[in-house]
Amino acid sequence: MKKILATFTLLLFLLASCSTPKYLPDMGNYWKGSHGAYIKVTKNDYSIVKGELIEAKNDNLRILTSKKDTTKLMNIEKKDIKRYWIKYAKSPQYGWTIPVYALSTISHGFFLVITLPVNLIATIAITSSSNKNSSFNQKHLAFSDLKMYARFPQGIPENIDPSQIK
Numbered sequence: 001m002k003k004i005l006a007t008f009t010l011l012l013f014l015l016a017s018c019s020t021p022k023y024l025p026d027m028g029n030y031w032k033g034s035h036g037a038y039i040k041v042t043k044n045d046y047s048i049v050k051g052e053l054i055e056a057k058n059d060n061l062r063i064l065t066s067k068k069d070t071t072k073l074m075n076i077e078k079k080d081i082k083r084y085w086i087k088y089a090k091s092p093q094y095g096w097t098i099p100v101y102a103l104s105t106i107s108h109g110f111f112l113v114i115t116l117p118v119n120l121i122a123t124i125a126i127t128s129s130s131n132k133n134s135s136f137n138q139k140h141l142a143f144s145d146l147k148m149y150a151r152f153p154q155g156i157p158e159n160i161d162p163s164q165i166k
Contacts, residue, residue, distance in 0.1 A: 036151035
């Protein structure tokens with residue numbers, strides 16, 4: 001009877017570990033935002049421009065940068081861009097799981113020697129990979145596709161003054 005109970009308990013733990021956690025964020029609604037994606041552009045002279053992607057045309061980008069209380073709309077030509085990185089949604093934050101799961105191995109007794117490193121490797125790998133889930137760089141997103149993540153994907157409308165964009 002004890003073997004059956006132990007096997008059943010082990011089976012429940014295995015099934016629970018394979019299920020998707022209910023706290024995982026729904027990334028399916030990232031496109032409903034009214035702002036453009038965050039973009040970081042490294043220019044050929046190694047200067048860096050960071051801000052909201054307002055418009056992406058075939059030959060240039062318009063990025064809304066902000067420093068303290070000042071915003072500025074910058075125009076960057078495609079030929080001046082060395083590389084870019086774009087983030088279109090907030091990444092889930094799983095950093096808290098590293099110490100929590102490490103501490104949970106205290107109850108494993110002798111097996112702590114095995115389960116602590118396994119838990120640390122797994123939680124660190126998951127945490128670091130989750131930060132990359134909602135971003136692209138020039139290797140994974142063509143310049144011509146940047147417009148999909150701009151505030152104005154079809155270009156700034158004629159009735160909007162670019163200097164008034166905040």
